[in-house]
Amino acid sequence: MHSISNHLASIRERIAHAAQRCGRQPESVRLVAVSKTRDSDAIRAAAAAGVVDIGENYLGEAVPKIDALGDLALCWHFIGAIQSNKTRDIARCFQWVQTVDRLKIAQRLSDQRAPDAEPLDVLIQINIDAQPQKAGIAPGALAEFAALLVTLPRLRVRGIMTIPRPEPDSDAQRPAFRRMRALFETARPEACTHWDTLSMGMTDDFEVAIEEGATMIRIGTGIFGPRRP
Ligand SMILES: *Cc1c(COP(=O)(O)O)cnc(C)c1O
Secondary structure, three states, X not given: OHHHHHHHHHHHHHHHHHHHHOOOOHHHOEEEEEOOOOOHHHHHHHHHXXXXXXXXXXXXXXXXXXXHOOOOOOEEXXXXXXXXXXXXXXXXXXXXXXXXXXXXXXXXXXXXXXXXXXXXXXXXXXXXXXXXXXXXXXXXXXXXXXXXXXXXXOXXXXXXXXXXXXXXXXXXXXXXXXXXXHXXXXXXXXXXXXXXXXXXXOOOOXXXXXXXXXXXXXXXXXXXXXXXX
């Protein structure tokens, strides 16, 4: 658990350097700790070291951890594939959903978000390198899709996220990140007051993502160590 705070210190230092290189404030980059396969003690250790935002991919794995950590003021981000029979629990347990790419799912999340809760913060997932069989909408479909999402009353559309095709070298990710930045800046829907989040960059490429404008990065192994298969 000691190593989690050491890893975090080193990640934060690298965030600060990457931000400095491009004239940004380190605070302009929000860090989401991705805790799939980790237990609640590991998340507690990250929280003790100052982490607030936690990303989970699987509902069944996440719910027991969210319950066990109810004494902490954490912000939970759903970052996995969404099946329609899971939307009710996702809308109940999470503050953010980063992987919205179907209108039907978005409608269910909006309908099922409790009236007394804050609106659900959502990001639209983009398939930035047009990989077949991959989640996310095509860049060319973003404007129309976003315009529909902003009409859903219980969602707050915050921006876009992507998981680009893995590359052996993080610099090879730069063109995809740059296309995301351009989309983010041009596709803000009219009447959308909260369009402020560009979620891209993981352990192997977050510095390049920050240089290209990421406002949110999602780090798993860089904080918690290698995942067991
Ligand atoms: C697992 C995962 C991450 C974190 O990946 P690392 O390489 O461990 O940092 C980020 N985003 C999503 C959507 C993930 O599934």
